[in-house]
Amino acid sequence: MSGHSKWSNIKDRKAAVDKKRSEVFTRLAKDLMTAVRQGGGNTNPESNSSLKTTIEKAKEMSMPKENISRLLERFETRKNSLSTFLLEVYGPFGIPMLLTVETDNKNRILAEIKAVLRKFGGNLGESGSVKFQFERVGELRLENITEADQLKLIDMGVNDFEGKKVWVEAESLSDFVKKVGKAGMTVLESGVVMKAKRPRFLNQEEREKFLGLVETLEENEDLVSIYTGAEGV
Numbered sequence: 001m002s003g004h005s006k007w008s009n010i011k012d013r014k015a016a017v018d019k020k021r022s023e024v025f026t027r028l029a030k031d032l033m034t035a036v037r038q039g040g041g042n043t044n045p046e047s048n049s050s051l052k053t054t055i056e057k058a059k060e061m062s063m064p065k066e067n068i069s070r071l072l073e074r075f076e077t078r079k080n081s082l083s084t085f086l087l088e089v090y091g092p093f094g095i096p097m098l099l100t101v102e103t104d105n106k107n108r109i110l111a112e113i114k115a116v117l118r119k120f121g122g123n124l125g126e127s128g129s130v131k132f133q134f135e136r137v138g139e140l141r142l143e144n145i146t147e148a149d150q151l152k153l154i155d156m157g158v159n160d161f162e163g164k165k166v167w168v169e170a171e172s173l174s175d176f177v178k179k180v181g182k183a184g185m186t187v188l189e190s191g192v193v194m195k196a197k198r199p200r201f202l203n204q205e206e207r208e209k210f211l212g213l214v215e216t217l218e219e220n221e222d223l224v225s226i227y228t229g230a231e232g233v
Helices: 006-038 049-060 065-081 106-120 147-156 170-182 204-218
Strands: 083-090 096-103 134-142 160-162 165-169 187-196 223-228
Touching (some): 006 049, 106 204, 165 170, 170 187, 187 223, 204 223
Antiparallel strands (some): 096 223, 134 165, 134 187, 160 165
């Protein structure tokens, strides 16, 4: 006899689909809030073009209109009491991390993050203990980078590139985005980020545990961004 009934298999498949759907919606919610913040807290898509584009993307991914409206309304009710701050953290295996938080309840978010860190073998660092291991840079994610494109990017004076990501001086990001477009390359995303100066390699087992921490942290809607010192994460 089979160890699983047909009904059990259907339930397992449905649970997997629901989990994936939830992960997609969590990511979209983060993108919507990022678009609002980049627009100076403007929740009106008619005057915030970035938000309008993100809403259209969310709808294409089947995110219900009610979810989108609820997110924007919640931001409006909270925005006057929101504070933004940076947390310096060590994850498992001593990997340095920077977490940008935006919240109306600092004590609650600190307790939540501490609980997640304990679960995965990490801890909060003291002020200044982690940030020096990162540098503020401009980051672009391109649709594709051919060998010819690599030569063009080098001539443009990029700091570094890897895969489809390119890093430049933070202050020159806006001008560089225009240059890349004129050179025939498509920019999918761009922004100022904190990049690890010396990213550390993780083996497969370590990487899985570390990704578990990152994914769990990303579920918290008060967490705006996560920068890690792990290679490729």
